[in-house]
Structure formats: C-alpha cells, structure tokens
Amino acid sequence: MRWDFASVFTNTDALLVGAIGTLHIFVICLVLGLSLGLVVGLGRYARTPWFRWPATAFVEFFRNTPVLVQILWFYFALPMLLPFEISPLAAASLGISLNSAAFSAEIYRGGIQSIEPGQWDGARALGMSWGQAMRRIILPQALKRMTPALTNRAIEIFKMSTLASAVAYVELLQQGKLIASLNYNPIEAYTTVAVIFFVFLWPMVQFTYLLERRLRRSE
C-alpha cells in the first residue's frame, strides 16, 4: 500500500471551496442556534405557561431526535407542505440550528438558575423590572459561567456541519467524497479531511479546557 497525497493536493481548490462551505454553515448555525436558544431558554424560565410549555415541548422534541433525521425531514418532507423548494443549505441549517437551540436553551436555563435568588431580590429592591434585572444583573453573571458549555456547543455544531453532506451541501466532507471518487484515493482523501477537521477543532477544544480551568479557579 503506497500513500500518495499528491492526488489530494492537486485538488486543494476543491477542499478550499469545501472549507468555505463548512465555515459558512457553521457561522449560520452558531448564530441562529445560540440566539434562538437564548429565547427558548428564557421561555422555559418564564412564569406564564404560554411561553413555558411550547419552549419545553420544543426542547424535548429536538433534544430527543437525531439531527440527521431532522435535516432529512426539512429537506424531503417539509417541501411537500410549502410552495417552494428547500435548498440543501437551508435544510441543513434549519436542522442543526434548531437542534443546537434546544441544547443551548438548557445551558442558558442552567446558567440562569445557578445565579443566587438574592441577586434577583437585590435588583428588584433597586426598582428594576424583570427584563432589566435579567439583562443587567443576571445574564452578565450567568454568561460567564456558561461560556465553557457554550463553546462546547460551538464545537458540536462544527462537527454536526458534516451532516449537511447527506443532502449534498458542498462542505469539506462532501468535497472529500468528490476527490475520493474522482481519483480513487479514499485513504488519502478521507485522511486529509479528518486532519483538516482536527486542525480546526483542536484549538477550540483546548480553548474550552482553558476556560473550564480558569472558571473553576475563579469560582
């Protein structure tokens, strides 16, 4: 068995296109997932059941179904109900974002609940409304505690972005598939893709470890 990476390097531009595709969907899902997660997380914390129940149902449903099933549902099933087609990017982004929203909602909820009730009382004593207390007092403290968990989510989103290849969205793994089938070099093509993902993700993982350690020391 002779390894020959030359056939992969001649296709660097294809990999580059794939890397841009991966980063593209990663950013979309990161922004949508984490911001929607905050809304849902606050909804789960609301006192009115009108917000709490839908938020809870949303979290339970999306946490308890596989992402790939959600992506395929949005890609193949949803267009039956809509008058227009859904692009691979839209389907994959919807699946990954909603799934990440459900998981990050639990992180936000846990973070907010971890703040002592005295902080709420203090804010109320100063005449702040619920929204003001949340924005000015609770969230800034809670966010600090949540950062390691949220960066972990970001890493998960990055890894999940490969699932977009199942609906033929052009990202790194999809390009790896293409290169492997054009040059009959699956070993080199898939090894290269794995190494690229490792290179992207390893610093993020190490950064999370660092955050966790720093947080443990400061708490």
Next chain:
Amino acid sequence: MSYRWDFTPVVTNAPLLAEGLVNTLKVTGVSLACGLVLGLALALMRLSRHRLASWPAGFVIEVFRTTPPLVQLFWFFFALPLIVGVEMTPFLAACVTFSIQSAAFFAEVFRAGIQSIERGQWDAARAIGMTHGQALQRIILPQAVKRMIPAFMERAIELMKTTTLVATIAYADLLFAANEVSQKSFRPLETYTVVALIYFFVIFLASQFARLLELRLARSGESTVH
C-alpha cells in the same frame, strides 16, 4: 394548506421500518458494549504513570473526540479496508467507528469518576495490603461507577442518535428504511414524520429513564460526574 395526508404507504411498509429499528438497536447495543469495555481500558491507560500507555490513549481520545463522527465513519468504511485489505460491511464499519468513538467519550467519564474518589480510599486499600489492581477493582470502581451512571446514560442516548449516520453508508437502519419507503411511495412527508416520531418515542423513553435514575442516585447521596 391543500396537502392531503396519506399514511397508508407507511403502514403497509411497517415491517420494513420495524426491521430498521431492530438494526438501529443492534448497532447501538454492540457499540455500547464494546465502547464501555474499550473506554475503561483507555481510561486506565490514560491514568497510568507509564507514558507508553498514557500517551497513545490520550491521542486516541483526543482524535476521536475532536473529529466529526461522520468523517470517522467514512474513513473506516472507505479508507481502512484498502489499508488492511479486508472487506468492510456497513454494519462492521459502523460498529468499529461508534465503539471507538463512544469509547473515547466513555474514557473521559471513567477518568473523571475514578479521579473523583478521594485519595484516602486508595491509601486505605494499600494499607490493608491490596495491589493497585485489587484496589481499583474492589474499592475504587464500584464507587466510581455509581457516580458515573448518569453521564453514561447521556452518552448512550447520544450514541443512539449518532447511529443514524450509518444510513449514509447504506446500512439498513431505521433512517435508511425511511429513505427507501419514501422513495418507493413518494410520501416523504408522512414517512419522515413517522420515523422522526419513532426516534423521539424511543429516545424520549430512554431520557426519562435516565432522569429517573439520576433522581434516585441523587437521593442516595451520590453526586453526578459530567
């Protein structure tokens, strides 16, 4: 909306979906069993004082935790057979990938659990003449495993969700059966909705069971290790 729902194709293909669900559970079960054993071995290697044991274990754990599972699966299905020269079935590739992948995660759970046991327990075991292995087996692991159960359950549920990836290499799991039924019947909406609900039902039950177990453990005074 004028779409007319028709679940009859899904109902007539129920045996196909049931077979898919059985295959999903099969991959999950095999990977879980192998992953636990391999995970314990990796954790013990990583905790070892010998670098020849701890470094390779650390390497495997880091690589499998920081690369996407789908990339791993493709590597084991398309690349590995060419290197070692054996025919790889989708089932085998899935079991190998998910066993090693979940082993990497289980190893960290084991490690955290073992490290959470107070040093005094080790000292006491040594004081009554136990070897390192005996202390681990009789004193440390029984206590550690109890603390690790919630984290294990969570990982097992994650594993079941991850097994849907095998549909991409044409193993006939539940999701693959859904692809087939929807293509055959031109009823993707009904098929994928039903399959999503089946997954939800099974995984939700597992989650509830995990939650119950966690509550029970919390009451018996054992903290959770994550």
